[in-house]
Amino acid sequence: MQNVMGIINLNLGQDLLKELTMGRPLAALPFGGRYRLIDFILSNMVNSGMQNVGILVQDKYRALMDHLRSGKEWDLARKRDGLFILPPNPNPYSSGGCRGSVENFYNNLDYIESSRQEYMLIAGSHIVCNLNYRKAFKFHKDMNADITILYKEYDAEDELSQYTILDCQPDGRISDMGSQSSRTSSRKVSMEMYLIEKGLLVELIKDCQARGGWDFVKDVLIKNIDKLKMFGYPYKGYAARIDSIKNYYRHNMDLLRPEKWEELFFKSGLVYTKVKDEAPVKYKENARAFNTMIANGCIIEGRVENSILFRGVKVHKGAYIKDSIIMQKCEIAENAIIENVICDKNVCITQGKWLKGEKNYPLVVAKGTIV
């Protein structure tokens, strides 16, 4: 897949996670013990053999740049190609931010046009999965498709009202797409991952911009559904869509099931992330851990159950952490009890405090708070 360039479009689902995405883009949200959301899509692209990846950033991207730096950890610090940050280009004639993905693409068309690759893979960072794109790319070429959209089929009980649903013919050709309504019973949800030939993408973006459209799905895809050969490609593995605090919590907790842990972190390639050189986890005399995921640099003296601890967390004597997500460098002091809580980075829960959220409404403690 050296002939495919990756574009990670961060103009998707930005502010859905309230406190957690206040100071950082969704892509830089910590996930699964030692990762940021963007690690998954970046690793997927690299593990599929892609060597040129551009990231269309929106706002608040300092945290992301700090995480990615030269791209060395993903083997993307290269002499040619490699990792590129494509910043937004403030439009002097419009007030406010970017009007939609298409504007982002348009502002960076030069970079896209001058790339050596013939194909593009466009994706967001909000879906956590371990996906190798080689088969989807083969499918794209075999079908002679103009655009291939990866989708995941959900069960009947899943709530799909906010997603883009695809209607596919038996051969995979997409006949209709849009939000869920009475018009369709399809449960095929677009993963917002698109394979497309570079020339066609450039043409579509220019065309769309000229007509005043800004939304990639509405103005580029749906408007051209009859003119272009669009195909759906089914993805059947683990995929966690991070679009609300509730889902963020639920999908993190899913990783405590060994088969999910195995599938996300090992099955079709390893997941790369920024190295922090933390020492191994230290379990002291009174430590108790049960059904828990713990990243390096933690020091455990208390009790941890059904929880995920990120790098460098300190759990003091008598502290009890249950069903919670504790991000980097938090400190849980003696005899503090927390349950169903998400602690953002650098939170300190002082001695003897008792914090409790609900499973379907976890309590979020904002970055740097001292409770």
Next chain:
Amino acid sequence: MAWVENEWGIYVMRKKECIAMILAGGQGSRLGSLTSKIAKPAVPFGGKYRIIDFPLSNCHNSGIDTVGVLTQYRPLALHSYIGIGSPWDLDRRDGGVYVLPPYAQEGGAEWYKGTADAIYQNLNFIDMINPNYVLVLSGDHIYNMDYSLMLERHKKQKAEATISVIEVPWHETSRFGIMNTDEQGRITEFIEKPKEANSNLASMGIYIFNWRLLRKCLEDDRKNALSSHDFGKDIIPKLLMDGHRLFAYYFKGYWKDVGTVESFWEANMDLLADEPELDLYNPNWRVYSVNPTRPAHYIGTTAKITRSLVSEGCSILGEVEHSVIFPGVHIEEGAIIKDSIVMPYVTISRDAQIYRGIIGRKSLIEEGALIGSINHEGICVIEENIIIPSDAQILENHMISKQKQVG
């Protein structure tokens, strides 16, 4: 790094003040099967590190950015581990890490015949950089030390050589090079492994030399057919005899030579104290290493784990007590690991039991196997890539290697 004035009177960074030379060529034969495939400095230590991470990290943390690593015995793992030195921030435009194995010259090829000879054979490397001072280190000690303080002391004393020393228990003095000093810290006497010692200041094998002096001394030593070309045995006594200014630098803190299986095992166990002497968690003094790409480790519902170090990528369903577990280790339900060191990517199957064991990389301990015993003091060492069949029993003080594999 020294700032040097250029011809226009502007201070530009040019000359290296001090470089480090790490002696990493030893076999470490007393570590038995732990070093049958790799050099001692490459032996895994402390749940994620290799021994050489400690001197390399010390160099980085002390502001030394040019390091020569002298290798000889089974260097592949060591060379590929060090790479271009990026994990220790030693991939630098000017300087960085240089791996220096023996090489052939017009007169033929020769091995490094001793620690001093190894430096002698790389005179051209040091000349190329032309530092004021050379710091000589050994690649097989576990300690955190700020060499910049030692260098400061060296300069302040106007010393020609400074040797770092540590107080050792009196009954162990016969294992070390022992030093006597006057009130100023000037070394008056140096005896290698004395039977009767009148001081308990032991050399840590860490030396700072003025490069001009060392260069001359190494050249003289080379010509001496009776010399064993060793720093402790030949160079230091010679310098002392010739009346040079040799000073001791007193080091306080954790320092361990992991030369034997017992001391290697002990040094690992030392890390498991609730407040160990060697701090791996100091954000201002990180120990750097090559990090494996592995997720946070998973502790299952059937696991029990206390007084232990566990690294990334492990999944632990059994019982772990007072042990060091390296990355990617799987411990199945019902297994019991106690007082042991389990190296990367080992699998320990159901109901297997390990007491005071050192299990080499990628070995597989099958169901119900027993290694060591609760009541004994001896340490069992299992080499890398070994399969211990189910229900096998290996008693204490055994070394299992490919040649004498059981089953």
